[in-house]
Amino acid sequence: MKLGLIGVAALMACAPVMAQEGGIKTAVKGTDLTIYGVFDLYAARYSTTAAGVTETTTEVGSGGVGGSRLGFLASRNVNADLTVGGRLEAGINLDSGRIGSSTNPVEATARTDRVWSRQAYLSIASKKFGEVRLGRQQGPTYQFMTQYDPILMPTVDGWGVLTTLGSQVAGSTSGFYINPTIRTDNTIYYQSPEFNGFHVKTSYAGRDSKDTDKSIFDFSLNYGKGPLNASLLLLRASGSKTSTDVNEAALAASYDFGVVKPYITLIQRDTTNPALTGGDTSNQRTALLGAIVPVSKEGQIRLSLGRYSNQRANRDATGLAIAYTHDVAPGFMVYTGLSLLRQDSDSRIPIFTSAIPDKGKSVNAITVGAAFRF
Template sequence: MKKTRLACTAFAACVSLAAPSAFAQSSVILYGVLDQGINYTNNAGAGAVWEMASGYAQGSRWGIKGAEDLGGGVKAIFQLENGFDVSSGRFFQGDRLFGRQAYLGIHDERFGTLTLGRQYDSVVDYLAQTTANGNWAGFMFSHPYDNDNTDNSFRLGNSVKYASPNLAGFQFGGVYSFSNDTNFSNNRAYSFGGQYENDGLLIAAAYLQANNPGAGSIGAITANDASFIAARMRIFGAGINYAFGSATVGFSYTNSNYKDPTGNNYIGIPLAAPGVKLSTLKYQNFEVNGKYEFTPAFFVGAQYVYTMQNYESSLGNVRPKIHSVGLMADYHLSKRTDVYVQGVYQKVAGDSTQSILDNAFILGTRAPSSTDNQVAVRVALRHSF
């Protein structure tokens, strides 16, 4: 009997020690992408330039993400993601350690996910994947100046985000980003969107608004993180992709409205000539894209974007047009390593704004062209881990 009691006591002790670890299972994953290549631009202000550059088809990054099982289909989750330049080793995203993403939250299988921190807006989460640049092509295929943030030029700090579970192919979500200022609405942002996916069909839409993006260093979109600096930014759009066999085709429309814009961090030059007041800058982007997989290891993709610009200043209202064409070929040497070639052509036509915006500018090139057209070509190697 004594031996039996001892055995039972030992068994109970083992169960009590094992139960907490079985209940609170956790996982931590280290991951990353290295995207490095050589670019040629036919006209970057002072002439043609060859340069080594990092993070175009995908931003070079490393990150840590993890989850702890809290039981009942609930998990505590986190993600920390750093963006960096392979060429120099320096940080991207305003020299932040975890500039791409930094958040923690709770995931529930039935009710969705709630996270807090530095995160993507709903345009990036839902709409961007219907564009070439937000899906398979990356940086150089962005709409002019990434005016609609479909290439995630900025993130939202101080943000609370909700994402629904998958409801028969439908998902939706939203994010609110605090200004962290005594003036509650100064440099705050909010966004929402959704998507429906079923049998090769993807339909998505999103909305984003920010007050005073680029103002200060503590708000939703800070001065060293903004694309456009303005009194107000408002973006909305929708897109559709359809995959059939080895082919995928897509169309997207985005509308961007900037009130009292003063600058753009990609060029660091005022958006109006000296003495001219720019009151409104609007963009409408119409994109058609397609991709064909010749084999599981090799695809070719193409994109055309027609952009209508509305430039309202103290000199009047003008409406230039911007044509952008992109081509890409990608070949996988292995499951985690590929080589790709990209080429983009941009042409600015129609009315003159009498500003730097009359000059073509492909994102990723060193500087705007000295003329109304520009060509950029890239050859690169990419590795993920």
């Protein structure tokens, strides 16, 4: 499977979609160790018009609702307050057995030599003062996405499509940093203790290698108490004096009524090129609505409707997705989904790994799959 920025979305975590089964827990020389994994395989069919020809493609891939992976999470209590530990997590393309999740949104070129391609970090946690993590990880931006996307099925998901925005197309509109793909190297992460339902998450990923052309700072203020969850997320990606700087902000909320759980997310992106006289600023916006509707103890219908707006003329797009997930047994799920993407006359956004459409052409996708988590 070829992995571009959109392709990496297949390797997302999916906590809202499938509950973590807890893994295999053991103790080794005073250290608590959890071994966990996900096996996810799907078949997808995409239809669009490319190079003037109706193009229909079918593929088998890995990571329809959760990236296939193998992980190790270790921790040791130093005293009643302090815990130290770490995580090693490798992404796997189950269809081929190859390493998965090998790219970064801030890397100049894709990396194919990662062993622990998803996460690799050291952590120090205090009940009083919060947790610090150091290493490669998925920070506030990634966690924001997993919490407020009701579908989390990248093969059809309108949320992911309208935030990655066809980044596989040379010269196309770049995607948001607030999207389902972001993991960063060399990252310092902090999460505060919870206070009356509020907590803060923040991280900084610096420019300390030739592979990264931007540093990323993000900050989120989160509230979760009872049925209500809400978050404010701020992100800045900055590079040299001549490179484009990016500022993004997002606001999201969900509320669990029991019979339905609605979601709303708003994302704003402003870019500035300091190399131009006075700076050249442009903006993009995405608004997303969604819902989860339980239809049985095991089954859920998932809905997503998104609208992408670009300051440049004729670049807007609308995505609609509907999916169904069914828990067959603890840790084992089957799923299916359908997505429709309509776009303006100068837009060429694909869905996941579909053919790159001609300008203004719609894209349809349907997928079926199964995932097992331990």
